Amino acid sequence: MCDAAQPLPTGGHQHPQQPRPPLTFTSPTRPILTSSNYLQVQTHYARLLTEHYIWLFGGFATKLAQNRTLLQRYLPKITPPPGDDEERPLAVDLGCGPGFQTIPLLHLHYTVLALDASPQMLAELTSELPHQNLPSHHLTTAHDDLLLFPSYVPDATAAVIVCMGDTLSHLATLNEVRKVVADAHAALKPGGRLVLQFRDLTRPLRGTDRFVPVQSDSSTIFTCFLEWEGECDVDTGDAGYVEGDCTGKRTPQQEFNGLAAGNQKTNGNTTSINASPHHHQAHVESSAAREIAPCGSGRRVKVHDLVYVRKGNGTWDMCKSWYHKLALSSEWVGNYMREVGFDVLAEDEGESLGGMEVVVGVKVGS
Incomplete structure (x- = not known):
């Protein structure tokens, strides 16, 4: 069927029931979507894109390997690796999808808050954990809007915040991007890192x-x-x-x-x-x-x-x-990150990263 979301492909295997499911937050008493563009995004994913999403990226294994390499490049190594029951630094994955960033972060010894507006994507993420030999108690999922993530993350508690896979471009205005960047700065500990990835659409094709x-x-x-x-x-x-x-x-x-x-x-x-x-x-800005x-x-x-x-x-x-x-450029995003107090470590052009820009900032302070 083309006009309704289908279950994501799982490669033919059946996911066993998890004895310790991850903690899940939902917000049934308030609107899930606050960005003026997110109703479009959620509907588009539910009706068309979710069914094909993992296939679009060449399969789970391919995308996990790519993102693990990228995150290892930009995040400090956690040494020594904590034990399974030891406290781990907090990473926040904004627009986590089926786990393309969350799973590498778990493998890199973070405890992860994974937030997405798609319940189908969150279900795929949690069902993938046993196949990655990952315990579920290091993962918390939240079905909510990207702009509302501060309600889950107290100030100065996160070691890492990532917003990857072109999720940032789902926001409706530059002011919404400013809000996410400023809120990320507040949520990060001093020395914490913000990793943003997006496709530069500032140069129109004809x-x-x-x-x-x-x-x-x-x-x-x-x-x-x-x-x-x-x-x-x-x-x-x-x-x-x-x-x-x-x-x-x-x-x-x-x-x-x-x-x-x-x-x-x-x-x-x-x-x-x-x-x-x-x-x-009706409330979206006119051109x-x-x-x-x-x-x-x-x-x-x-x-x-x-x-x-x-x-x-x-x-x-x-x-x-x-x-x-x-449309966003690494120049504009990097400049605003500096305005709110980040030291920008990288503004990598998309040619070397599969057409995606990557901007990485470190929260200044001690």
Whole structure:
């Protein structure tokens, strides 16, 4: 099914029941989502992305190895390793997903608070622990919004906070990014480290370069299409019509596609899911009021994910959904980290890290 979240693939094995499940926090009495973009993000993941998420990154083992190498590069080594029942330094994983950062942090001898807005992702994380030979009592999970993490972490208690895998770009505005960075500074002990990883979307692509192949195999093809808010593409190419209209009018193609917010249509083997009901977006900044830095940080990028899945009879289903991301540069993020009191150790360009920027800061103080 394309229009409903399916259980994440587990490689064919059955997860045994854990005798000591990790402590889990939920917030049933208050809205889970406070960022003005997070309803989009949660819906997009639940309806489309979660089902394919681990596969997109080449499988659990591949991504765990990559992130363990990255974290070992930027975090101090814990020596001597604490015993299983000894106190460990606290690491906070913001937007933990299925555990791509949490599991390496556990292996590196941290106790981890893993927070995510997706209950499906948190379930996958906890079910993976036995297969990683990890005890569950060093893990606490929280089903909540990224902006609310300070309610779980008292000031000056965390040794490490990570927000990786492009999670930071799920926030709606630069002010929301500022809040996360400032709150992380408050939550860290002196000498604690903040590791931020994100894709730099400050340089708009144009024409057919906006179609980006992501992953494929014999039964699934995943690609995405990117639109930068406020960009007008006047290259008609072979289509014979202007792809964008800077006047704000709807183009004939948009009229044909019926891109009214909240619309869902099925036509043959295609299901289209709009992850952004318009009544939840009334408080989002207009493009005219949006803060955009000279480097391009702050622009919104509309990400369309397109998934083709081969059915048993040889035909293909196409599922499609979209959500917004926030353009960020390592320059802007690094400069703000310095403003709030971090000593920035690294501002690594994405070319050497699979297209992802990494900015690492250390809280100054003693």
